[in-house]
Amino acid sequence: MSVQQLPISPDITAETAAFWEAANEGRLLLRRCTGTDTVFHPPRTISPFTGLVETEWSQVSGDGIIYSFSVTKRHGTEHCIVYVQLAEGPIILSALVDCDFETVEIGQAVSVVFKTSVNGQLIPMFTPSASGAD
Amino acid sequence: MSLKNKAFIVGAYEHPTRDATDIPLAQLHAEVAAGALADAGLTIADVDGYFCGGDVAGWEAPGVGPFSIVEYLGLNLRHLDTTESWGSSYINHVAHAVQAIEAGKCRVALITQAGRPRAEKKTPESDHKGQRQSAFEAPFELPYNMVVTNMYGMVAQRHMYEHGTTPEQLAWIKVAASHHAQHNQNAKLRNIVTVDDVLNSPEVSSPLRRLDCCIISDGGGALVIAHPDVAKSLNRPMITPTGAGFTVKHLNGGYFDILASGGVKSGAEAFSQAGVTPQDIQYASIYDSFTITVLVQLENLGFCVPGQGGRFVADGNLVSGVGRLPVNTDGGGLCSNHPGNRGGMTKMIEAVRQLRGEAHPMVQVPDCALALAHGTGGQLGARHGSATLIMERV
Numbered sequence: 433m434s435v436q437q438l439p440i441s442p443d444i445t446a447e448t449a450a451f452w453e454a455a456n457e458g459r460l461l462l463r464r465c466t467g468t469d470t471v472f473h474p475p476r477t478i479s480p481f482t483g484l485v486e487t488e489w490s491q492v493s494g495d496g497i498i499y500s501f502s503v504t505k506r507h508g509t510e511h512c513i514v515y516v517q518l519a520e521g522p523i524i525l526s527a528l529v530d531c532d533f534e535t536v537e538i539g540q541a542v543s544v545v546f547k548t549s550v551n552g553q554l555i556p557m558f559t560p561s562a563s564g565a566d
Numbered sequence: 567m568s569l570k571n572k573a574f575i576v577g578a579y580e581h582p583t584r585d586a587t588d589i590p591l592a593q594l595h596a597e598v599a600a601g602a603l604a605d606a607g608l609t610i611a612d613v614d615g616y617f618c619g620g621d622v623a624g625w626e627a628p629g630v631g632p633f634s635i636v637e638y639l640g641l642n643l644r645h646l647d648t649t650e651s652w653g654s655s656y657i658n659h660v661a662h663a664v665q666a667i668e669a670g671k672c673r674v675a676l677i678t679q680a681g682r683p684r685a686e687k688k689t690p691e692s693d694h695k696g697q698r699q700s701a702f703e704a705p706f707e708l709p710y711n712m713v714v715t716n717m718y719g720m721v722a723q724r725h726m727y728e729h730g731t732t733p734e735q736l737a738w739i740k741v742a743a744s745h746h747a748q749h750n751q752n753a754k755l756r757n758i759v760t761v762d763d764v765l766n767s768p769e770v771s772s773p774l775r776r777l778d779c780c781i782i783s784d785g786g787g788a789l790v791i792a793h794p795d796v797a798k799s800l801n802r803p804m805i806t807p808t809g810a811g812f813t814v815k816h817l818n819g820g821y822f823d824i825l826a827s828g829g830v831k832s833g834a835e836a837f838s839q840a841g842v843t844p845q846d847i848q849y850a851s852i853y854d855s856f857t858i859t860v861l862v863q864l865e866n867l868g869f870c871v872p873g874q875g876g877r878f879v880a881d882g883n884l885v886s887g888v889g890r891l892p893v894n895t896d897g898g899g900l901c902s903n904h905p906g907n908r909g910g911m912t913k914m915i916e917a918v919r920q921l922r923g924e925a926h927p928m929v930q931v932p933d934c935a936l937a938l939a940h941g942t943g944g945q946l947g948a949r950h951g952s953a954t955l956i957m958e959r960v
Contacts, residue, residue, distance in 0.1 A: 442705030465819075472819030474706040480819040500727070500824060500947075502719030504711070504771040513716040515824070515947075522820025525948075527710045538727040555709050 437509070439527070441549040450489055451475050455554045460544050462522070464490035471520045492520045494544030495561065499523050503533045516542055516558050530559045568808050568841055570958065573667040573675075574797035575660070575805040577606030577790030578918040580896075580911075582752045584903060586682040586784035591623040592638045594680035594786050599639055602788035607800045608674060613790075615645035615672025617663055619655035621681050621786075621906050635678075645672040651814070651951025652943025653853065653908040655679070656789070658953040660914060661810030663791040673793040680786025681906010689782065703817075707948075714855075715779070717947035719771035722858040724824050726773060728873065731861070733773055735876035737764035739857040740777050740900050742884035747897025749926040754781040755901040764857075778857040780899035780909070787911040789918075803922040809840025809956040816949040827942055828952025829866035836954035837868070842936065844868040847956070849920040849931045850891055851913035851939040854898040859946055860884075864891075867940060867954065886929040895920065895929035910941035910953065921959040935959045 444452050454461035464471045465479035467486045472479075479487050496518040503512045512528040528536060529547060541561040546554040579601030586594055595618075603609055616636060620626075624634035632648045647662050649655060656679050663675035683689065699705050725731045741761055747753035759777060767776040797804060811832035816822075837843060844867060852867075854860045861875040869891060870878035883889030896902045896916040899909040917937040919925040925934075937957050944950030 439709040439711070442709055443699035444705070447702075448705065470819070470821075472821070474703045476702060500720040500724040502716040502723055502771045502774075504713075504716050504719075505769065511711050511716075513710055513712060513720065515720060518820075523817075523822065524820055525707050525710055525712060538723065549709055557710075 439547070439549045439555060441551040441553045442555065447477055448475055452553060454491070455546055455556055458546050460492050460494045460556055461489050462492050462520070463487050471522055473522045473524045492518055495519045496542055496558070498536065498538050498540045498542055500538060501528060501536055503536070512536060514542070514558060527557045528559065529557045568839055569661070569664050569806070569810060570808045571794060571806050571960065573664040573791050573793060573806065575789060575807070575918055575957065576792045576797050576800050576802050577602035577608065577788070578915045579605050580787040580903065580915045581680070581785040581905070583785045584752065584754045584783040585684050587685045589682070591680060591682060592635060594682065595622060595635055595678045596639055598680060598786045598788035599676055599678050602676070602790045606790040606792070606802060608790060610640060612674045613641055613676045614643060615647070615663065615666055615675035616641050616643055617647045617659035617675060617677040619648065619652070619679065619908070620650040621679055621908060651953065653855070653910045654941035654943035654951040654953040655908070656911040657914055657939050657941045657955050658812050658951070660789065660791060660807055660955055661812065661953070664807050664810070667791065667793050673796055675791040677789045677791070678786065679788070679906065679908060679911035681908060682784040683782050683907055684784045714945065715771040715774065717945045718856045718858055719774045721824055721862060721947045722773050725858065725862065725875070728825065729876065731876035733765055734761050735880045736778060736857040736861065737761040738880045738882070739854070739860045739884065740764050742879070742882060742889070743854065743894055743898045743900035745885050746895045746929050747901035749928045750897045750902050753897040753902035754783050755897070774856060774858065780855050780904040781901065782907065783903050783905055785903055785905035787905070787915050789911070789914055804960045805918055805921045805957055806960055807955055808958045809836040809838070809842070811835030811839070811954045813952050814949065815952060824947055825862060825872070827862055827866050827946055828950055829863045829940060829942070829954065832952040832954040833867035833940065836956050840956040842956060846936055847891070847938045848934045849895065849917065849937040850893050851917045851937070852893050853909050853913060853941040854894055854900045855904070855909060857900070859942065860893065862946060863940055863942065867938070886931060892929070892931050895925050895931070908943065910943065913939045913941055914955070917957060921957060
């Protein structure tokens with residue numbers, strides 16, 4: 433089961449437009465601190481590690497593992513929020529979709545998929561990786 | 567350097583209501599202010615310093631902020647502090663009041679807190695869903711239905727994964743709170759609950775169940791902190807803050823440990839300043855928005871080894887007169903009161919009751935002279951303010 437209502441759409445700013453344009457093209461684009469060579473999220477122009485404006489866009493694999501999750505059942509719908517630790521390092525908030533929530537486990541391998549929000553903007557979510565490997 | 571004897575907590579008052587349908591927000595603040603001042607033996611005319619968070623009436627109105635409540639109360643101020651850190655604000659305000667008094671900025675500091683989410687039919691979740699996406703992270707979180715319950719659910723899930731913590735162990739935290747709440751005539755939930763009651767309550771967001779959550783209540787409370795000269799002139803027990811710590815924990819670009827709250831830092835700073843250890847603490851008020859909140863903070867503050875929180879809280883270890891560490895002897899937010907979805911004020915007030923020997927006789931810690939109050943405001947699983955205060959009866 434997945435979210436049965438379309439998710440709300442994100443407000444897009446000049447600082448984050450490239451992230452959302454990439455999402456509409458099926459790519460996960462994060463911000464990278466060039467001073468520490470560290471990919472981080474959510475995106476911002478300033479590096480949260482150095483305090484300097486030394487960041488650039490960096491496309492990531494979209495693969496990761498579940499760091500934690502919580503399943504909410506309400507009014508006949510089920511929703512699974514997740515923290516995914518990406519292969520590149522950062523833990524990002526998302527939702528798990530297109531799977532049986534009863535079998536979800538921390539450490540499970542997941543991959544990004546892009547789902548439609550209310551206004552049509554695609555947003556990154558995650559689903560168990562095709563290989564099924566942990 | 568210890569805060570000892572720099573200032574004293576001379577007044578404390580918790581509003582008895584849990585349902586303030588007929589009491590507007592400003593009036594709630596006024597009633598708790600009057601209650602705490604009467605408790606101290608002071609009047610509103612004595613107050614020259616005022617401390618509040620974003621829960622005051624009119625806070626959100628353009629150009630208003632704290633001014634409306636200052637006018638409503640008729641305060642004549644030399645000092646104002648509106649440091650907003652949600653539920654943890656009021657514990658932090660006590661430390662700020664001591665600093666202001668020591669610096670000569672005020673002599674009698676009033677701190678108020680109030681809220682009426684039941685009357686306004688506002689849940690923490692509805693607050694989240696209705697919020698504007700002005701925060702930079704909001705567009706990257708709100709579309710995923712990020713709400714309070716699933717964010718705390720993720721903390722509990724991770725604790726179970728890393729440390730083998732069980733739902734039964736979490737349930738013991740609610741059971742302990744209920745054993746205390748049975749003696750509190752104002753508590754929202756006064757029935758004793760069992761581990762099975764918690765486990766059989768409906769799941770809210772896995773692995774948390776309904777009875778893992780705090781209650782939603784209207785009400786509030788207030789504190790009065792005074793200069794030593796003022797305190798000595800009053801016929802009240804002498805309770806002094808001795809150590810304080812505060813920090814903001816955030817997600818650091820995605821590199822964080824969900825089980826390490828701000829309590830790691832704020833607790834260490836408070837213990838260091840007070841010159842005591844967790845083993846010295848006779849009573850602890852620990853923020854209890856959910857059962858998992860208590861468990862993680864007990865570990866983070868050093869009351870038990872990280873990962874051992876589940877074993878520490880089990881079998882009544884938090885029950886006064888039974889266990890090693892009496893926690894939230896008023897019934898806490900889990901059973902008694904969580905006014906305005908901000909628990910820090912009631913945490914302070916029960917700690918003061920314990921130090922004065924004014925807690926209910928069935929839960930009073932014998933000869934309680936050293937207590938701690940700790941709060942998180944915001945979300946344990948994301949960003950939050952964290953305030954720790956250690957207090958002593960002298």
